[in-house]
Amino acid sequence: MGEMKELQTDLAQVIRLALAEQSEDIRLFVARLVRKYRNIDPELAEQMDLCLRTKHNKTRSPLRKVMNPPVSDQTLPIDDESRLSLLKVFKDTADRERPLLSNDLEETLNQLIQERLQTERLAALGLLPTRSAIFVGQPGVGKTVTARWLAAKLKVPLYVLDLTAVMSSLLGRSGSNLRAALDFAKRTPCVLLLDEIDAIAKRRSDDSDIGELKRLVTVILQEVDEWPATGLLLAATNHPELIDTALWRRFDLVIEFKSPDMPAVKEAVKRFLGPDYALFGRWVDILAFAFNGETYSDIERDIQRFRRAVALGSTSDADLIEEFVKSRASTLDHPARIDLAALLAKQTRLSQYTIRDITGVSRDTIRKYAASKPAAPKKTAERKPDK
Ligand SMILES: Nc1ncnc2c1ncn2[C@@H]1O[C@H](COP(=O)(O)OP(=O)(O)OP(=O)(O)O)[C@@H](O)[C@H]1O
Numbered sequence: 323m324g325e326m327k328e329l330q331t332d333l334a335q336v337i338r339l340a341l342a343e344q345s346e347d348i349r350l351f352v353a354r355l356v357r358k359y360r361n362i363d364p365e366l367a368e369q370m371d372l373c374l375r376t377k378h379n380k381t382r383s384p385l386r387k388v389m390n391p392p393v394s395d396q397t398l399p400i401d402d403e404s405r406l407s408l409l410k411v412f413k414d415t416a417d418r419e420r421p422l423l424s425n426d427l428e429e430t431l432n433q434l435i436q437e438r439l440q441t442e443r444l445a446a447l448g449l450l451p452t453r454s455a456i457f458v459g460q461p462g463v464g465k466t467v468t469a470r471w472l473a474a475k476l477k478v479p480l481y482v483l484d485l486t487a488v489m490s491s492l493l494g495r496s497g498s499n500l501r502a503a504l505d506f507a508k509r510t511p512c513v514l515l516l517d518e519i520d521a522i523a524k525r526r527s528d529d530s531d532i533g534e535l536k537r538l539v540t541v542i543l544q545e546v547d548e549w550p551a552t553g554l555l556l557a558a559t560n561h562p563e564l565i566d567t568a569l570w571r572r573f574d575l576v577i578e579f580k581s582p583d584m585p586a587v588k589e590a591v592k593r594f595l596g597p598d599y600a601l602f603g604r605w606v607d608i609l610a611f612a613f614n615g616e617t618y619s620d621i622e623r624d625i626q627r628f629r630r631a632v633a634l635g636s637t638s639d640a641d642l643i644e645e646f647v648k649s650r651a652s653t654l655d656h657p658a659r660i661d662l663a664a665l666l667a668k669q670t671r672l673s674q675y676t677i678r679d680i681t682g683v684s685r686d687t688i689r690k691y692a693a694s695k696p697a698a699p700k701k702t703a704e705r706k707p708d709k
Pocket residue numbers: 420421422423459460461462463464465466467468559560618619620622
């Protein structure tokens with residue numbers, strides 16, 4: 323009787339997946355059933371296995387499907403009112419530069435990629451790859467660039483749900499817009515990113531809540547639950563505290579993007595300097611110190627500014643950095659300014675007067691700390707580099 327009940331449950335699941343046209347999920351599920359029924363009902367298991375193999379020869383495997391997106395795109399869904407596309411499309415090549423990631427983050431993402439590249443191995447053990455993940459972190463730490471990189475690695479497009487377009491429509495239409503966008507993404511091998519999900523996924527208890535938002539949350543709740551294993555559903559937020567708890571626990575993975583620590587800041591400085599590294603290289607430690615606590619996008623923006631100014635010859639690298647470090651020093655507390663002063667004394671030949679001017683630390687203190695440090699390196703701060 324127990325076996326009968328289980329059979330019924332399995333049959334119901336197959337029907338559910340079939341009606342939702344989640345054919346790759348059916349394959350994965352049936353592969354699991356083959357293993358399960360091998361001992362209980364070998365004949366049934368064999369029949370299912372046969373179906374699986376026959377179908378397998380006709381269609382592409384989940385892996386191939388993931389790796390080879392269809393040549394021509396289906397038409398992207400649009401908002402009927404504004405005629406705006408509901409999804410932004412990014413198609414990057416697999417050699418897209420890897421974002422700067424902490425070791426933990428890199429490990430998590432590598433596993434996510436490997437799961438998708440080895441879906442059949444997982445299926446043989448009755449496992450599905452991670453279907454959904456939510457990226458959490460303040461603005462400018464790499465949530466969107468990482469989604470692009472992931473999609474590029476998986477050789478599928480990244481679709482980003484444009485919430486402005488979804489919600490720009492008349493009241494009552496955003497639910498159907500959202501569904502149209504999600505349905506499209508479910509039919510296509512892709513990574514779908516629901517960016518700034520907090521905008522729609524506000525807690526349902528929120529005072530400002532209206533029926534419309536509730537409906538959107540309900541749609542998303544269902545979709546995250548039913549997302550096919552052939553696609554990867556990502557969401558991103560700067561406001562985890564605003565996310566509905568029911569939605570929160572539906573994601574397979576919560577991935578935290580932290581602001582870079584000092585070694586990561588240094589790496590970022592090097593990367594963003596690009597070909598100008600040779601020119602600014604001697605400032606790297608000082609820049610890393612000054613940028614500590616900033617996000618990647620802030621660091622990138624300032625470094626681009628330096629590079630542009632030097633490229634136009636409007637100022638020297640030394641003057642630029644001095645001015646920048648001075649403005650950063652004013653935001654630091656006294657112990658940090660002493661550290662900065664010591665670093666400047668150690669790494670540059672700036673005079674103690676200049677260092678005092680930059681950091682606000684007295685010359686006596688600079689002398690004391692500089693004396694306990696090794697001698698300054700040979701490169702000077704006030705000399706323009708040889709071109
Ligand atoms: N980890 C990173 N590695 C390399 N570049 C980064 C990284 N994080 C941010 N950047 C740079 O900053 C820019 C903004 O990053 P991104 O759009 O990914 O931030 P975000 O976390 O999605 O922010 P928001 O919450 O505002 O959407 C990127 O275009 C990139 O140039």
